[in-house]
Amino acid sequence: MKKSVTLTMLSIATTLIFLGSCKPKNTNNAVTGDAAAKAYVAPGKYDEFYNFVSGGFSGQMSVYGLPSGRLFRVIPVFSVDPEKGWGYSEETKPMLNTSHGFVPWDDLHHIELSQTAGEVNGKWAFANGNNTPRLARVDLKTFRTAEIIELPNSGGNHSSPFGTENSEYIVAGTRFSVPADDSNGDVPIDSYKENFKGHISFVSVDKETGAMDIAFQLKTPGVNFDLARSGKGKSHGWFFFSCYNTEQANTLLEVNASQKDKDFIMAVNWKKAEEYIKAGKGKKQKVRYAHNVYNEQTHTATSTIKTEVTVLDVAEFKDICYFIPCPKSPHGCDVDPTGEYIVGSGKLAALIPVFSFDKLQKAIANKTFDGDYSGIPVVKYEAALYGEVKKPGLGPLHTEFDGKGFAYTSMFVSSEIVKWNIKDLAVVDRAPTFYSVGHLCIPGGNTAKPFGKYLIAYNKITKDRYLPTGPELTQSAQIFDISGDKMQMILDFPTIGEPHYANAAPAELIKNNGQLKIYKIDENKHPFVAKGESEAKVTREGNKVHVYMTSVRSHFAPDNIEGVKMGDEVYFHITNLEQDWDVPHGFSIKGANNAELLIMPGETTTLKWIPDRVGIFPMYCTDFCSALHQEMQGYVRVSPAGSSVPLSFHVGKKPAATN
Ligand code: CUA
Numbered sequence: 034m035k036k037s038v039t040l041t042m043l044s045i046a047t048t049l050i051f052l053g054s055c056k057p058k059n060t061n062n063a064v065t066g067d068a069a070a071k072a073y074v075a076p077g078k079y080d081e082f083y084n085f086v087s088g089g090f091s092g093q094m095s096v097y098g099l100p101s102g103r104l105f106r107v108i109p110v111f112s113v114d115p116e117k118g119w120g121y122s123e124e125t126k127p128m129l130n131t132s133h134g135f136v137p138w139d140d141l142h143h144i145e146l147s148q149t150a151g152e153v154n155g156k157w158a159f160a161n162g163n164n165t166p167r168l169a170r171v172d173l174k175t176f177r178t179a180e181i182i183e184l185p186n187s188g189g190n191h192s193s194p195f196g197t198e199n200s201e202y203i204v205a206g207t208r209f210s211v212p213a214d215d216s217n218g219d220v221p222i223d224s225y226k227e228n229f230k231g232h233i234s235f236v237s238v239d240k241e242t243g244a245m246d247i248a249f250q251l252k253t254p255g256v257n258f259d260l261a262r263s264g265k266g267k268s269h270g271w272f273f274f275s276c277y278n279t280e281q282a283n284t285l286l287e288v289n290a291s292q293k294d295k296d297f298i299m300a301v302n303w304k305k306a307e308e309y310i311k312a313g314k315g316k317k318q319k320v321r322y323a324h325n326v327y328n329e330q331t332h333t334a335t336s337t338i339k340t341e342v343t344v345l346d347v348a349e350f351k352d353i354c355y356f357i358p359c360p361k362s363p364h365g366c367d368v369d370p371t372g373e374y375i376v377g378s379g380k381l382a383a384l385i386p387v388f389s390f391d392k393l394q395k396a397i398a399n400k401t402f403d404g405d406y407s408g409i410p411v412v413k414y415e416a417a418l419y420g421e422v423k424k425p426g427l428g429p430l431h432t433e434f435d436g437k438g439f440a441y442t443s444m445f446v447s448s449e450i451v452k453w454n455i456k457d458l459a460v461v462d463r464a465p466t467f468y469s470v471g472h473l474c475i476p477g478g479n480t481a482k483p484f485g486k487y488l489i490a491y492n493k494i495t496k497d498r499y500l501p502t503g504p505e506l507t508q509s510a511q512i513f514d515i516s517g518d519k520m521q522m523i524l525d526f527p528t529i530g531e532p533h534y535a536n537a538a539p540a541e542l543i544k545n546n547g548q549l550k551i552y553k554i555d556e557n558k559h560p561f562v563a564k565g566e567s568e569a570k571v572t573r574e575g576n577k578v579h580v581y582m583t584s585v586r587s588h589f590a591p592d593n594i595e596g597v598k599m600g601d602e603v604y605f606h607i608t609n610l611e612q613d614w615d616v617p618h619g620f621s622i623k624g625a626n627n628a629e630l631l632i633m634p635g636e637t638t639t640l641k642w643i644p645d646r647v648g649i650f651p652m653y654c655t656d657f658c659s660a661l662h663q664e665m666q667g668y669v670r671v672s673p674a675g676s677s678v679p680l681s682f683h684v685g686k687k688p689a690a691t692n
Contacts, residue, residue, distance in 0.1 A: 072524035074101040084537040091530025102526035111139030115628030123639035130336035132321040143534040151198040151481030155542035159194040166190035185320035186232035192258035206258030225283040229255035254407035266372035268390040270304035275366035295358035315343035330558040348408040358414040365431035378429035389419035433478035435485030443470040464520040469493040476537035491532035550614040552635030559637035561606035566590040571682040584618040585610040586659040592667030596680030619655025644671040
């Protein structure tokens with residue numbers, strides 16, 4: 034990292050020296066007045082686009098407006114979130130269950146919006162968990178995580194989640210090759226070449242409900258998969274994965290995985306793989322993975338451990354998989370809106386190769402191969418190559434498309450965005466970023482229908498851009514207006530966690546997708562719901578005390594509870610009786626080893642509390658719900674174990690004894 038920062042700084046310095054006093058267009062490092070007006074969205078007005086941004090090591094997904102850069106929401110996905118009780122309430126804990134047990138964190142890198150016919154459809158946003166390999170689906174009606182599925186045979190789920198043009202599959206490639214889950218993994222690490230394998234998961238998505246399932250996995254040679262894109266249009270039915278470490282090194286990869294002049298883009302004919310699966314050619318393999326689903330009727334998640342996956346070994350089928358040589362340690366692998374051009378971005382390459390799908394098909398038909406790699410045919414570089422973008426900059430990473438014939442590639446080392454023409458491969462514009470840009474996003478820029486008005490750069494380093502905040506500085510996003518010939522920076526803003534890939538979609542599409550405003554209390558099937566204050570009660574089953582509590586502006590029912598004893602486990606099941614949009618209530622109790630609950634209108638949520646001492650415990654509403662919010666409070670009395678204080682509860686009247 035240090036080295037690249039130094040390089041970045043050097044290159045900026047060089048650029049500045051080179052430019053001298055004559056300041057050409059597009060090198061402004063500050064936003065000018067006219068540019069700022071383009072990012073201005075008046076108070077009370079809506080943005081044009083929703084921007085879904087990965088939160089990196091925060092494990093969450095954030096939602097911004099474009100072009101204002103206003104932050105609307107942080108959606109908890111893989112990490113617990115005390116603000117919303119995610120992973121703290123009894124209902125949401127199962128969402129973070131895995132075959133390793135409860136895992137409260139992950140590293141979320143990429144977002145993929147669901148598509149129909151190659152266009153964003155506004156239904157779901159998929160996200161990858163990098164560390165403990167998982168795939169999540171966020172429902173864009175509720176902006177909540179609806180499903181998380183763990184991926185067996187994988188380590189470092191980086192090449193993920195990338196979807197086909199009708200979201201038939203969301204595909205996830207393993208970064209680390211590892212011994213298969215059903216094999217003896219207790220092997221020497223330097224037996225890598227013999228024992229370590231790659232796996233790519235094809236996860237099917239139900240068109241109506243979004244329900245996910247691992248349809249099959251492809252077992253591949255033991256390389257590292259980095260990123261991927263599906264074909265579209267003419268190349269629908271194919272998938273392209275960038276691979277590095279074709280050297281199959283297991284130590285000091287920065288040197289040992291950079292030996293070869295070219296690594297590969299792996300082209301996969303997934304329609305063919307699907308045929309083999311349908312013909313029963315896959316092998317059932319014993320594995321263990323968690324599949325977690327949130328049920329909107331019961332407001333409760335369940336986690337199921339599944340034990341089998343179907344695996345197809347690509348080496349056994351000669352027409353599924355092909356390697357295309359790609360210089361040098363390729364990172365991004367992107368397909369243009371027509372599906373004809375496949376762009377490989379070699380982190381250490383001084384050019385950007387653009388491959389042609391038509392030429393690739395011809396090369397495969399004519400067997401224009403350069404031998405094989407682990408039994409997989411290697412297509413001759415020139416036979417698949419459309420052409421090379423010469424001298425684009427240093428450290429090409431990712432490419433997005435504007436739908437008007439141009440591609441935009443981020444350059445990590447030279448800290449810039451380079452715009453080039455897809456047909457003649459000529460560089461037509463470049464704009465500096467501040468600093469060390471990673472991913473780029475154009476709304477729809479990965480689909481057949483980009484909305485080529487804005488481009489957002491997600492930067493790793495901010496250094497001097499903002500007020501200092503100690504040793505840890507924010508990362509940033511920078512918005513460029515790309516409606517004209519020249520890119521123009523119009524805004525930069527800090528981000529949540531480390532932003533990697535992002536997607537964006539027209540606001541109209543999502544705002545009109547049937548946004549949920551309240552949960553209907555009549556349809557609430559939570560087993561511990563109280564649908565009105567008359568149903569509020571406290572019951573005891575052995576040492577388990579269940580509080581069926583309601584909240585409405587501005588009191589809880591019950592708000593006085595006695596008869597809880599040391600050794601009890603208390604479950605507060607709180608139903609928010611409100612049926613108005615934007616009226617949540619919160620709940621918290623002193624000393625709980627837990628977070629607050631934030632309960633939406635009509636929803637039931639549960640907080641588990643084990644009192645640790647005798648005494649009076651205040652509880653209160655944490656969300657400012659009315660002028661008398663501060664009055665929304667109550668008490669729980671905790672007595673010693675074996676005490677004869679009867680279990681009782683009330684609100685505004687005398688206690689009634691219960692069982
Ligand atoms: Cu309910 Cu504040």
